[in-house]
Amino acid sequence: MKKAIVIGATSGIGRELTKILAKNNYIVGFTGRRGELLRELSKEITSKSYWKEFDISANESMSNLECLIEEMGKVDLIIICSGCGFINPELDFNKEKLTIDVNVSGFTAMVNIAMKHFIHQKAGHVVGISSIAALRGSGSGPAYSASKAFVSNYLEGLRQNVNKLALPITITNIQPGFVDTFMAQGEGLFWVASPKKAALQIYKKILDKKSHAYITKRWRVVACLLKIIPGGLYKKLYF
Numbered sequence: 001m002k003k004a005i006v007i008g009a010t011s012g013i014g015r016e017l018t019k020i021l022a023k024n025n026y027i028v029g030f031t032g033r034r035g036e037l038l039r040e041l042s043k044e045i046t047s048k049s050y051w052k053e054f055d056i057s058a059n060e061s062m063s064n065l066e067c068l069i070e071e072m073g074k075v076d077l078i079i080i081c082s083g084c085g086f087i088n089p090e091l092d093f094n095k096e097k098l099t100i101d102v103n104v105s106g107f108t109a110m111v112n113i114a115m116k117h118f119i120h121q122k123a124g125h126v127v128g129i130s131s132i133a134a135l136r137g138s139g140s141g142p143a144y145s146a147s148k149a150f151v152s153n154y155l156e157g158l159r160q161n162v163n164k165l166a167l168p169i170t171i172t173n174i175q176p177g178f179v180d181t182f183m184a185q186g187e188g189l190f191w192v193a194s195p196k197k198a199a200l201q202i203y204k205k206i207l208d209k210k211s212h213a214y215i216t217k218r219w220r221v222v223a224c225l226l227k228i229i230p231g232g233l234y235k236k237l238y239f
């Protein structure tokens with residue numbers, strides 16, 4: 001049986017992905033800070049599962065993930081879903097810092113442990129959940145869009161690394177548009193997918209070992225537009 005770990009599985013996309021993986025005969029490990037929700041999820045999943053309660057931005061997060069991997073044995077797939085973000089045009093530094101601590105430092109800590117495990121076993125699959133917001137800066141959440149640009153860029157760098165090492169390690173960058181979770185804040189949301197629909201599409205991309213995907217698929221159109229809007233026009237828009 002294949003083994004997968006979902007980091008950030010207490011709610012939203014990560015929770016749905018964990019359930020899909022379990023239904024598809026994966027032995028799953030999952031994490032988050034809200035222990036009660038992890039316990040609930042472990043009861044919902046009928047197959048064997050492992051879970052660990054920790055904050056990915058805390059000092060001991062790396063050793064926590066190492067312990068979970070050790071408990072599970074050889075892990076095939078690690079999905080880093082944890083993330084946070086705020087509507088923060090007033091630039092409250094505490095919110096900006098928390099976003100960077102979780103989405104940049106926490107993400108890097110998790111992906112480093114995942115990569116070391118996969119390089120050691122000479123195979124594996126890392127999935128990072130970035131965002132469509134990674135494509136351009138955001139006036140309403142500057143740290144969030146910048147942190148997700150970091151995630152996308154970091155994953156691309158890892159792909160170069162594994163290519164140089166000539167190892168069969170897949171690196172997948174997922175860029176969702178709006179998904180109906182706590183994270184989808186603000187007004188004027190459109191094309192909002194359910195967490196289940198988003199997770200099913202992500203699962204399909206994982207099976208296909210894709211290096212990149214917009215979720216849902218129609219967000220590719222928005223991505224194309226975002227990439228071509230000149231800076232002079234873009235600054236007059238507000239997201």
Ligand SMILES: NC(=O)c1ccc[n+]([C@@H]2O[C@H](COP(=O)([O-])OP(=O)(O)OC[C@H]3O[C@@H](n4cnc5c(N)ncnc54)[C@H](OP(=O)(O)O)[C@@H]3O)[C@@H](O)[C@H]2O)c1
Nearest residue numbers: 008010011012013032033034055056082083131178179181
């Ligand atoms: N929803 C959207 O519209 C959207 C769009 C683009 C990208 N995304 C990305 O999708 C990912 C999943 O978000 P979601 O939409 O499913 O929202 P969500 O329901 O709020 O899920 C966020 C997950 O991240 C975990 N998390 C947050 N801070 C953490 C920390 N410090 N340490 C460990 N885990 C932490 C949460 O668990 P605990 O609180 O229990 O720790 C939760 O499981 C995020 O990376 C988000 O940026 C979402």
